[in-house]
Structures are given as structure tokens and as C-alpha cells.
Amino acid sequence: MNSPVIVLIEPQMGENIGAAARAMMNCDLSELRLVRPRDGWPNPAAESMSSGALEKMPPVQVFDTTAKAVADCRFVLATTARARDMTKPSFTARTAAAEISMRKNNGRKAAVLFGPERSGLTNDDVALSHGTIAIPLNPAFSSLNLGQAVLLVAYEILQTASENRLPQKIEDADSLPVTHERLLELFERLESELETHHFFRNEGQKPVMIRNLRNMLSRAEMTDQEARTFHGIISALTGKKS
Amino acid sequence: MNSPVIVLIEPQMGENIGAAARAMMNCDLSELRLVRPRDGWPNPAAESMSSGALEKMPPVQVFDTTAKAVADCRFVLATTARARDMTKPSFTARTAAAEISMRKNNGRKAAVLFGPERSGLTNDDVALSHGTIAIPLNPAFSSLNLGQAVLLVAYEILQTASENRLPQKIEDADSLPVTHERLLELFERLESELETHHFFRNEGQKPVMIRNLRNMLSRAEMTDQEARTFHGIISALTGKKS
Numbered sequence: 001m002n003s004p005v006i007v008l009i010e011p012q013m014g015e016n017i018g019a020a021a022r023a024m025m026n027c028d029l030s031e032l033r034l035v036r037p038r039d040g041w042p043n044p045a046a047e048s049m050s051s052g053a054l055e056k057m058p059p060v061q062v063f064d065t066t067a068k069a070v071a072d073c074r075f076v077l078a079t080t081a082r083a084r085d086m087t088k089p090s091f092t093a094r095t096a097a098a099e100i101s102m103r104k105n106n107g108r109k110a111a112v113l114f115g116p117e118r119s120g121l122t123n124d125d126v127a128l129s130h131g132t133i134a135i136p137l138n139p140a141f142s143s144l145n146l147g148q149a150v151l152l153v154a155y156e157i158l159q160t161a162s163e164n165r166l167p168q169k170i171e172d173a174d175s176l177p178v179t180h181e182r183l184l185e186l187f188e189r190l191e192s193e194l195e196t197h198h199f200f201r202n203e204g205q206k207p208v209m210i211r212n213l214r215n216m217l218s219r220a221e222m223t224d225q226e227a228r229t230f231h232g233i234i235s236a237l238t239g240k241k242s
Numbered sequence: 243m244n245s246p247v248i249v250l251i252e253p254q255m256g257e258n259i260g261a262a263a264r265a266m267m268n269c270d271l272s273e274l275r276l277v278r279p280r281d282g283w284p285n286p287a288a289e290s291m292s293s294g295a296l297e298k299m300p301p302v303q304v305f306d307t308t309a310k311a312v313a314d315c316r317f318v319l320a321t322t323a324r325a326r327d328m329t330k331p332s333f334t335a336r337t338a339a340a341e342i343s344m345r346k347n348n349g350r351k352a353a354v355l356f357g358p359e360r361s362g363l364t365n366d367d368v369a370l371s372h373g374t375i376a377i378p379l380n381p382a383f384s385s386l387n388l389g390q391a392v393l394l395v396a397y398e399i400l401q402t403a404s405e406n407r408l409p410q411k412i413e414d415a416d417s418l419p420v421t422h423e424r425l426l427e428l429f430e431r432l433e434s435e436l437e438t439h440h441f442f443r444n445e446g447q448k449p450v451m452i453r454n455l456r457n458m459l460s461r462a463e464m465t466d467q468e469a470r471t472f473h474g475i476i477s478a479l480t481g482k483k484s
Contacts, residue, residue: 023390028380053383087465094401136404137397138270141295148265151390152397155379159336162378190475199478212471220462229454233432236441237479 002031002058004077004100004110004157006150007069009035009125012117018049019147020114021060025053027154028161033061033069033111066113066125071181073111075103075221078121078129079149081142086123086215089131096133097156104161108177112153117146127215128180178227186227187214193238244273244300246319246342246352246399248392249311251277251367254359260291261389262356263302267295269396270403275303275311275353308355308367316350317342320363320371321391323384331373338375339398346403354395359388420469428469429456435480 006024011017011034021032034041041062047054054060063069070076077096091099100110113129115121126132135144135152144152178186191210200206222230248266253259253276263274276283283304289296296302305311312318319338333341342352355371357363368374377386377394386394420428433452442448464472 022387025383026379026386026390028383051385056383087463087468136401137268138400141267141270141298143293144268145264145293148268148390148393151393155394155397158380159378194475194478197478197481199474209471212468213475216462216464216468216471220458222458226454226458229451229458232441233436233455234479236436236439237476239439 001104001107001109002029003104003108004029004112005031005033005070005073006154007033007035007066007111007113008037008146008150009066009069009113009121010038010116011114011146012038013146014039014043014045015049016117016146017043018046018051018054019145020150021046021050021053021057023147023151023154025050025056026151027158029154029157030057032057033063035063035066035069037062066128067180067184070111070113070128071179071184072109073180074108074177075100075110076113076129076180077110077131077133078113078126079115079133079135079153080126081120081134081144084123084126084132086126086212088126088129088215088219091131091133093133093135093153093156094160096131096153097160099131100157101160114146114149124211127211128184128218130218130221175223175225177221178224182224182227183218183222186222186230187217189231190217190234193234197238243346243349243351244271245346245350246271246317246354247273247275247312247315248396249275249277249308249353249355250279250388250392251308251311251355251363252280252358253356253388254280255388256281256285256287257291258359258388259285260288260293260296261387262392263288263292263295263299265389265393265396267292267298268393269400271396271399272299274299275305277305277308277311279304308370312353312355312370314351315353317345317352318355318371319352319373319375320355320368321357321375321377321395322368323362323376323386330368330371333373333375335375335377335395335398336402338373338395339402341373342399343402356388356391420464420466424466424469425460425464428464428472429459431473432476435476439480 006029008017008020024030024032041060103110113121113125200209248271250259250262266272266274283302345352355363355367442451
């Protein structure tokens with residue numbers, strides 16, 4: 001299993017995509033996904049900067065939304081240089097690597113999101129993640145180029161993966177965390193019911209309230225069974241039998 | 243004390259010198275020395291690639307031999323991608339960082355040598371060192387660019403030096419996890435509403451279902467605000483204004 005997937009969101013420079021691919025191959029990762037790359041795909045500048053890495057990987061996949069790019073992933077971490085005003089587990093690159101490795105041993109595919117070069121990830125993308133990664137650097141000079149950020153995260157993952165660990169508990173299918181796709185379905189259903197029931201009293205506040213709800217619920221890392229239970233709760237409370 | 247010194251021997255591309263300087267500043271290292279840089283010094287391509295790092299460091303020093311460049315150092319490690327036929331302690335980037343850190347605490351200045359982009363260090367330069375550093379990477383794709391090699395070594399040195407983590411974000415009252423008392427109130431209210439709405443079809447299953455619900459929701463480690471929001475969701479879905 002290729003895990004984690006590396007997801008670059010709105011990358012601007014082809015060179016940075018190529019450097020990220022090279023860094024991934026250096027660290028034995030090979031599944032690269034792009035969301036709305038500025039210059040489209042394929043990109044000759046990326047090819048040349050990758051030093052052959054792009055040719056050795058499975059084809060890069062391109063998506064129009066972050067949600068689609070991580071639809072099959074069960075654990076999603078967002079790299080952020082600055083603290084966000086969200087309650088969310090925050091990892092260093094090293095502790096994140098341990099979390100990802102543990103889940104990989106249990107058959108859970110992970111994704112790591114990287115935002116655009118200048119602006120970083122949007123709060124909406126961060127809210128959809130299970131946790132954040134901040135790479136500990138010199139606080140007076142912490143700006144990393146995109147390829148370097150991917151390198152440090154990928155490097156920590158390789159170091160952790162090659163350490164010898166105890167075999168993890170084998171989990172049955174029912175205890176797998178839900179895929180992101182199903183999680184999003186659940187969020188959308190909940191939000192639509194809340195809309196119907198006039199929960200969002202103020203239209204201007206709605207996007208923030210939705211983000212906060214998603215942030216809170218994504219932290220639970222629900223299993224498939226739990227997501228079904230949550231659907232059942234909505235049905236029961238709204239008086240609809242599911 | 244600036245330790246370790248980073249020594250680039252016969253670097254070819256100014257861009258790589260700039261990327262190395264940036265990586266050093268990212269990791270709180272600031273003493274860069276060059277031995278016979280191909281394009282002389284200063285180098286405008288290096289300046290621009292360093293994103294301001296070169297301006298913030300003490301001036302780069304240039305030497306005509308490796309021996310002079312490390313004359314004041316008491317511990318010298320040579321980075322090598324391939325094994326050399328020499329009996330010499332060999333470190334990973336992480337174990338090298340620990341060796342350097344220990345010596346720094348004892349007042350011993352260290353240096354890390356990096357060879358030219360294509361060919362790497364000469365055996366003579368390796369022979370002059372106390373040990374070698376090999377960065378553990380994918381053996382099928384281990385070629386790193388010079389700036390990235392400096393980044394990984396500098397990163398490990400910073401991690402060892404700070405050995406412990408980002409300061410945790412100071413939390414304000416609103417981001418504190420809810421007390422267990424309030425959490426239990428929320429659970430009891432939810433369960434009572436579910437009871438009213440005939441969610442628990444089978445009385446025998448009810449204790450297990452309640453345990454599973456509590457398990458799922460407690461994993462979210464809700465804040466006070468989030469618990470209030472969750473109360474609001476229950477009120478909205480059941481058609482009660484809170």
C-alpha cells in the first residue's frame with residue numbers, strides 16, 4: 001500500500017512539483033496527487049526537476065477538489081506553518097510519521113496535504129483534516145520551499161517506517177475509520193438537515209459554523225459503523241426512520 | 243558557539259549554495275564555509291536562492307583547502323552517499339546529530355563536510371574526517387541535491403538540539419476540552435432524546451449502543467464551545483429552540 005499519499009494543493013511552480021516528486025522517491029513514497037495545479041498537468045518543468053522520479057512513480061493523479069483527492073484516505077494530516085485557531089491534534093513531522101506508520105500497519109491509508117507556496121492551506125482544508133503537522137524550525141526563519149517541506153515530512157516517514165516496531169493489533173473491517181468520502185456525505189447530510197431546521201440563524205456565520213462542526217467531528221476518526229450510527233441519530237432526531 | 247560549521251567543498255552551482263544557506267537558517271545554523279567554489283564568491287545566484295538567509299548570517303568564509311576550512315574544528319564528519327573502503331565510524335544523520343550535540347555541550351566545535359554535486363567528497367577529504375554521515379534513503383533512488391542533503395543534516399541537528407518539540411499552543415478557556423461533567427450532561431441529553439425518538443429499538447442492545455456512542459463522541463475531545471454547539475444541533479434537529 002502506498003501510504004501516505006502526498007497531496008499538493010494548488011501548486012504554482014512546476015519545479016516545486018518536480019522537487020516534491022524527487023523527495024518522495026528519495027524516501028520511498030510514490031503516490032502523488034495534485035489539486036488544481038496552476039499550470040495544468042503534465043508539466044515539463046516538473047519532469048525535469050524530478051530527476052527521473054516522476055517516470056518511476058505511478059501516474060500523478062489530478063483532482064479539482066481536496067475532498068476528491070483524499071476520498072479513499074482514512075487519516076488526513078494538513079501541514080501548516082502557522083498555528084490555526086482550531087482545536088485539532090498538532091504533530092511535529094516526527095510524531096506525525098509515527099501516527100501515519102501505526103495506521104499503515106493497520107491497513108489505513110493516510111494523506112498529507114501541502115498548500116500553495118505562498119499562502120498555505122485554507123482553513124477549510126485544515127478543518128477537513130484529522131490533525132496538523134508543523135515542522136519544528138528556527139522560528140526567526142521558518143519559511144521552507146515546498147519541495148523541502150515535502151522532503152522533511154517524507155524523510156521522517158521513511159525513518160519511522162524503517163525502525164523496527166512491534167506488530168500492531170490486527171483490526172477487523174468494522175473498526176476501520178471511515179473513508180473521507182463517506183465522512184463528507186455524513187457532514188453534508190447533517191448540514192442539510194441543520195439548514196432545514198434553521199440552525200444557521202445567520203447566513204454570514206454559516207461557513208464558519210460548518211467549518212467548526214466539521215473540525216469537531218473529524219477529530220473523532222469515526223469508523224464505518226459509527227458513521228452509520230451517526231446517520232441513524234440524525235434520522236431519529238428528525239423523526240425520519242432510516 | 244556556531245556548531246556545526248557547514249563546509250561545502252567545490253560547490254558548482256550558486257543556486258545550491260543559496261539553498262544550503264536557506265536550509266541552514268531554517269535550522270538555526272549560521273556558519274557557512276566554502277572551499278574553492280567554482281564560480282567564486284560572492285555569487286548572485288546564491289544570494290537570490292537563499293531567500294535572505296545569506297544576509298542574516300555572518301559572512302561566508304572561503305578557503306583554498308579543506309584542511310584550512312576546518313582548522314578550528316574539533317570534530318569533523320564527512321557526508322557520503324556511498325560506502326568508502328575506510329575504517330571509520332559511520333553515522334546516520336540522526337546519530338551524527340547526537341554526536342555533534344554532545345560535543346557542542348562540551349565546547350567542541352564541529353564541522354560537516356559536503357562534496358561537489360556530482361562526484362561527492364574525495365577519499366582524501368573523507369580520510370581527514372572523524373567519521374562519515376550517510377543519510378538513510380531509498381536505496382533505489384538515493385541521489386539528493388546538495389541543498390536537500392544540507393537540509394536533512396541541519397534538520398536533524400536542530401531536532402536534537404531542541405530535543406523536544408514545539409511549545410504547545412497556549413490554550414484559552416474556549417479551547418479547553420470540556421469537563422467530564424459537561425460531557426456526561428451532553429451524552430445524557432442526547433441519549434434521552436434518542437430514547438424519545440425510538441432510536442434504541444431493542445432494549446437489550448441499548449447499553450452497548452450507548453457505550454459505542456459515548457466512545458465515538460468522547461474521542462473528539464470537544465471544547466466547551468463545541469459541546470454547546472452539539473447541544474444546539476440536538477435542539478435544532480428535534481425542532482426545539484435552545
